[in-house]
Each structure stands twice: as C-alpha cells, then as structure tokens.
Amino acid sequence: xxxxxxxxxxxxxxxxxxxxxxxxxxxxxxxxxxxxxxxxxxxxxxxxxxxxxxxxxxxxxxxxxxxxxxxxxxxxxxxxxxxxxxxxxxxxxxxxxxxxxxxxxxxxxxxxxxxxxxxxxxxxxxxxxxxxxxxxxxxxxxxxxxxxxxxxxxxxxxxxxxxxxxxxxxxxxxxxxxxxxxxxxxxxxxxxxxxxxxxxxxxxxxxxxxxxxxxxxxxxxxxxxxxx
Ligand SMILES: [Zn+2]
Numbered sequence: 001x002x003x004x005x006x007x008x009x010x011x012x013x014x015x016x017x018x019x020x021x022x023x024x025x026x027x028x029x030x031x032x033x034x035x036x037x038x039x040x041x042x043x044x045x046x047x048x049x050x051x052x053x054x055x056x057x058x059x060x061x062x063x064x065x066x067x068x069x070x071x072x073x074x075x076x077x078x079x080x081x082x083x084x085x086x087x088x089x090x091x092x093x094x095x096x097x098x099x100x101x102x103x104x105x106x107x108x109x110x111x112x113x114x115x116x117x118x119x120x121x122x123x124x125x126x127x128x129x130x131x132x133x134x135x136x137x138x139x140x141x142x143x144x145x146x147x148x149x150x151x152x153x154x155x156x157x158x159x160x161x162x163x164x165x166x167x168x169x170x171x172x173x174x175x176x177x178x179x180x181x182x183x184x185x186x187x188x189x190x191x192x193x194x195x196x197x198x199x200x201x202x203x204x205x206x207x208x209x210x211x212x213x214x215x216x217x218x219x220x221x222x223x224x225x226x227x228x
Contacts (some may be wrong), residue, residue, distance in 0.1 A: 001087045001095040002080055004129055005064045013128040014064055017055025022067020022083030026121070028060050031128045037137065038116045062121050063088040090121035097122075098131050108134035112141055113149075 005024055008014035013030045017023040028034045028042055035041055047059035067085040068077040077084045087095075097105065103126075110119060119137065126133040143150040 001065075001091055004091065004095050004098075004125070006081070007129040008064065008125060011128060011130070013125075015057065016082050017067075019055035021055050021069075022065070022080075022085050023055055023063055024065040024082050025056055025061040026064055026125050026128070027057060028062070028124070029058055031124050033127065034124045035120065037120045037123050040116070040120075062090065062117065064091050064125065090118055090125060093118070094122045094126045094129075094131075094133075098126065098133070103130075104132035105134060107136045107138055109138040109140070112139045115139055 005014060008026065009016070009024070012027070014024055014026050017025060035045065042060060045060050064087070065080060065082055065085050066088055067083050076086055078086060097108070108119065108122075115137075119139075123133055
C-alpha cells in the first residue's frame, strides 16, 4: 500500500496534505479519466465525504492514507513515510488485487452500490499508478429481504437470531455458551445470561417460513436420515 501511494505521488497524481495532518490524497483533477467507470464528469460529482476537507486541493480528492487523529484507536494506526495512520478504504482493494492477481486481471465484481465512489476510485488510483487493472467490471443488484438490502443487520437474520425468534431452547443455548461463557448446567441458566434482544420494541416481522428451525437442527436431521 505504501508503494502504491508513493508511485502516485511520484507521478503527481497524489499529494500529502499541506495541513500536516498526515493525510495523502488522490488528485482527481490530475487524472483526466476520473469518472470513466460511472460515466460522470468531475464537475458533477459531490465532495468526497471520507476526510476532513482542510488539506485537500479539491473537495472531490479522496484519501489514500489517513493520518492518525486523537481519540482513534492506536491498534488501527501504522507508521508510514507520511506519518502514523491507516490506509484509505479504496487503497486496500487496489493493493490487494494487484498483489495477488497482477497488474492486469479479468474481472472485478461487486454490488451496484460500490460502483461509486469505491470502484471508481480503485480504478483511478490503479490506472494512474500505471496498472491496467480489471478488464471487465461486473456489478450485481442488491438481494433484498422485506425491502432492505440483505447486508443490513435487520435483513439478514443469523441462525442464532432465528433460533431466538423461535425460542428454540437447547441448541441455541449451547452455542451461545460455547462462545461467551463457561458451560452451563441448565438451559435456564444459559437463558438468563443472554443479553436482551436488541430488536425488542422494533422487531421486524419475519416470515414464518424458513425460520422454523436453525441450520444446526436441519443439518442434524439430514445426518439422521442418512443424507449428510
Ligand atoms: Zn473493494
């Protein structure tokens, strides 16, 4: 990641913030192809929301490296040639993709909601650094559950939540215990240690089908029937 930032600085497509914050920004005005993936012109874009705009040359410049700020955890700060900090969101993906797949690879996929700014910025910083990057971009629509994107915590009931909803006693209590506390002697004790259900009062209405049993029970049944 450091090497990629340095290549962009050397090519005059990135600059350390002049306010001494330790941030490093990609200079969108220096890259004429910026916006090609989502077919937008820079002038029509909104400001990047991911960093304090103080040290930016243009409000649409996005962070490659973010200087450590007071109050942020020390465990999320690493030394760099520009000061202690952490990589920007987009930088990690470009660095990982080219490290493991090479400077040119076939397909970059992702949800439609990542086209901008994430994939646009990935492409810009990689191409500006001299990588060919992805030949094709493949974007999928959102899988929804009761009108919400499935990645939303309410729209993706985990097996444990499904079990709680149904108040299935033994299997859920056992798995909860294994993760968080010493083994319990009774299910009642395990129940009393569970945190309060976070959706109380605002619990969405779940469809009955599909929530009748948790995955572990289904698997156990399959094994008993000789299908596992
Ligand atoms: Zn990514």
